[in-house]
Amino acid sequence: MARRTDSPATEPTDWVTRAADDAVRHAGGDPRDAGVAAAFAEAGTVVTCASGISPSGPIHLGNLREFLTVHLVVEELRRRGVPTRHLHSWDDFDRFRKVPAGVDPSWATHVGRPLSAVPDPWECHASWAEHFKAPLRAALAEMGCTMEEVDQTERYTAGAYTDQVLHAIERRDAIEAVLARHRTKKPVADDVPADVPAEEAAVLEDSVAQDDEPTQGGDLARFPYKPFCRTCGRDTVTLTSYDDATTDLAYTCDSCGDSHVTNVRTQPEGKLVWKVDWPMRWSVEGVDFEPGGVDHASPGSSYTVGKEIVKLYGGRAPSFVGYSFVGVAGMAKMSSSKGGVPTAADALRVLEAPVLRWLYARRQPKQAFTVDFGPEVVRLYDEWDALGRKAADPAKRDAQVLAFERASATSSAGTLPTPPVVVPFRTLSSIADVTAGSADQISRLVGDLGHEHSSVADLEPRLSRAITWTHEFVPAEDRTTVRTTPDRELLAGLGDLERQWLHLFLEHLPSAWTDGSPDLDRVTTVVYGVPKLARGLGLDDQPTDEVKADQKAFFRLLYRLLVGAERGPRLPTLVLALGPETVSSLVQGA
Template sequence: MPIVGQSTETTDWVSRFADEVIEESERRAPGKPVVVASGLSPSGPIHLGNLREVMTPHLVADEIRRRGHTVRHLISWDDYDRYRKVPAGVPGVDDSWQQHIGKPLTSVPAPAGSAYPNWAEHFKAAMTTSLAELGVEFDGISQTAQYTSGVYREQVLFAMKHRGDIDAILDQYRTKKAPAKKQQGQKPVDEAELEAAEGSGAAAEDDGSISAAGYFPYKPYCGQCEKDLTTVTAYDDDTTELTYVCADCGFTETVRLNEFNRGKLVWKVDWPMRWAFEGVIFEPSGVDHSSPGSSFQVGGQIVGIFGGKQPIGPMYAFVGISGMAKMSSSKGGVPTPADALQIMEPQLLRWLYARRRPNQSFKIAFDQEIQRLYDEWDKLAAKVTDDSVLPADAAAYARAVGTAAGELPKTPRPMAYRTLASVADITAGAEDQTLRILSELDPANPLSTLDEVRPRLDKAEAWINTHVPADQRTVVRAEPDTELLKSLDDEGRASLRLLLDGLDTHWSLDGLTHLVYGVPKVQAGFSADAGPKELPPEIKVAQRTFFALLYHLLVSRDTGPRLPTLLLAVGQDRVRKLLAA
């Protein structure tokens, strides 16, 4: 649906940033493509918090494209960062990877069994696949390739020449109290939320080191052990001769920086250098960059040394995970975009990022809450269809279902996620039974093939199989519970007869809903069609008692999937066998 041309009173946060970015781009670089940027470090699984680093500029870039402008969304893969820590819980990785700490991520072996040549490529690949499914268009830049091919040589030499100016800026903050936080990979596990900033290159607050020879914003990787545990001991501005010594292996050498490519600028200098080099207009940053002395704040001053300007940079807040603990991407087991896309359609995941302003935290559900989120999404879709939706909600919906390039592939007939999950739970993936049940939901408009409800059906089935504990799965009884049936009083037996007598004429989702809620009404002397206002409070108690009886007789539990769905799934013959008193 179109979202261009909305009034400023009703536009969403994406449109407001797009207005600002277009105006700023025309001021700084008229006639040139608008440049927005993200930075990701493939130091381990790239998680759903890191995805906000990408989705925020993606949504803004996409809005700008919708308005007819040319946009470049750069994703800088910080794959030339040092390997800081061996992540826990990564398959194919053990303590032997400790020996690689300090090397560039592209020099670290990939986990055992990986199809990729190194650590960085292994984790980049999963994220790249997820971004394609999410419809994110971007230009990827490998920082390993940039540095080792000499693309940044002039910038490196310039930074070394102006190291005194850089040091003076950094020194303003060195005596200030450090923000109360730990660095990437060192945050304690917490049940509340997943910090969006972790795992991005921006989380490493390296500003270089001061030795007897002075301050240097450049750190070589050792020519013998490949690690960055090096100290520059001498540098000549005229010849660019640089001498360093490695604290790990003791190796030392003198190189000419105007032809040496095995090293990089320290983070607090590297980031603003790239802003100037690429002409970045918009790049968000995590909450850990908003305190004094953090890389984004300091970068805003250092970028001027390189002749550039700081991008428009909104702070983005935490992404919470419902049902999973907070952890950094070095901890292992952290949910990634691929994990989310296994259980939800890309439209829903896009919507979660689009509907909240960057500085608002939100949660992504891996537990039962996903069913409520899907209900909310389907209600929004219905409002869009009947044109009763609020403008900002309509904009978020449009950004979720497609991009400037077109709509994302979608489920042709999107049945309720909770219904599909219940059916998948009961049938354990048997396609013939699944098709039978789903066709009986609406006999007037039956399914002809399960492809009509895919991929949503597949996502719901994956959620049941991977996130619902075994003791919460639904197992239909094979034989009647004769002891319970014999113990029923006359009223209990009568309620089951009323239900069984109505199965033939009510065998659809709506019909069975009417029937199971109607039995207690009829037993109490009311019409099955009686509304809540016509009924005494006792009817609700009677309904709950009746429902509990049915659950016990069908699945030996107090609760389970919605009864109409459960009855359809079990099938008339088996229902009659299990409920015949």
């Protein structure tokens, strides 16, 4: 007996909520029925949410959206107690399409072989496919994502789809009729929006989503199944005959010249073409929800066509969410040495796992966004910290807080690691910048700045990310370089007022240190107070307009003397980080 309950009015919703609702509906339930989880459990219904990717190259931050879109929906379903699984397909039975730049050109000999059969040119994994699966698996584990993995090479070669392959061959005229109706002359690249990053546009042009071109003429031009050559393992075959009665498929290989006969029923040596393969698997796996990039969702592309082809299998297309692009900015020249677009593992060197998850959770899939490794990182952390403070107040729970919660914890990993003592990323990176020091040294200075903590561990996992970001992602011209010798020329040319400032500064600065321990408030008072003293005011007096102008000039002078630049980290932080001896040595001599 279904009992209808409305969600409490205060319960926020977002795209994940709606996608999870759609998945429940697809599986035959009513998402607003409070008993749906129990009913599914009793009936043995498991909501299947599927992701899939061809491990043909580095799995970049755009690809990560495929995994995280499914993961977030699965987590929402688990939160509701709905039996569910994240089924991930590695499409490693896809053909190796081309040799990317930077790889030994002799790998061209493997073009046409399954990705699982191409050797790893870096010699660290069992195959090309495994080389790219492994780092993504590690990154997902760090982000608290678990999924059920399926290797399509294993499935196909085990004969798991033989009945479906035979069915597709029997119904090949009906399949061709569907494909013909949707066939467009327009290449997919024309559908790529103008703001798509070049790397991703290149991926799109290479997308399997539009794989529908006949590779041969004649009656078998649109045959929905293709074997890999038994001699050389490539799919560069020309089909010469098919016998419906015996299911014998004869071919000649254009690469090695050999001819073979494969029996489709008994010899699983090939795969369905992509536009049939995808809907076939929806029906076999009972997929209720699956997202796809825009290359899979445009008119005439695989999802649109798959919706019709799946009916030939008596199935139904899953509920679908099309996701947009993920751009990358602020990488400067850092990535070019690696010759590629950044992966999840690269992003996790700078972003705490929940922050990276949050970038994907907070945006609707159809919204494109950019992961910016430049100065935006600092603002991103500030925004995240502010949201964390808001989330601590139950009265402020809204859709933004919901995204924070989705980013912060998972059903398998619990709450993901964040620093026990939250110090602004900008503070940590400023100190890392100024000191170029060890984690221990930074930790001590952070304590001096008033962020009490008992050990370096209290600042992790953020501290090491701040150090990495400062040293590897901030361009040299934006880094702070502390002078090693005084700027004699500048010191010699100072006017009277400037000399007076520096004398007062040197006189009062030591008062900010007691037994070697600095007092940040005192440092701040001295830095702001020197121009007041020079105009006859006290250190704690309110500044006049004249003094305010003096302060600006004084700060600029200090930056020039200490770091040889017009600006830098906050002056009290800088002075405290350098310590009284270094500061004095660079300022003396006026």
